[in-house]
Amino acid sequence: MAQTQGDDEDVSGQPSRGEAEKDELEVLASLSSSGPLSSSSRVAILAALLAFRRTTFTELMLAVSTPKSSLNMSLAILRESGYVTVRKGFMGMGGPRTIVEITKEGEKAIRDHLLVMRGLASRLLVPEPDNDQRGVTGTERRP
Secondary structure (H helix, E strand, O other): OOOOOOOOEOOOOOEOHHHHHHHHHHHHHHHHHOOHHHOHHHHHHHHHHHHHOEEEHHHHHHHHOOOHHHHHHHHHHHHHOOOEEEEEEEOHHHOEEEEEEEOHHHHHHHHHHHHHHHHHHHHHOOOOOOHHHHOOOOOOOOO
16 A cells, blocks of 8 residues: 555655654653653753763852752662762862762763753744845735
């Protein structure tokens, strides 16, 4: 039976554009609906750690603009998921510090999440053409 436009695949046997976007939305939903990446705060923490690799609790708190208690709760969830390590350390004359570091699993999780977001953004945030490019007729262009 010949496939028509609107089926799950186009005539070449590839998933249709709409179906590919639907799959991407389902992946995003599964990444963000449950588990450690269901919170924008935890996504921000992992994104900051992707840049820092390792940082102090205080620097991370300032980077993601979150209260200590919220950061502690988020770090506990990320630690339980294997996405970060948290340990006490000493930094020179400054005394004891809490050191937070992203793990390989955390790097993979945040990279996957960001790649899905980038794919969706590139499809959904297409700039609108201005009036000249749309071929609008019957309007006068004023200086």
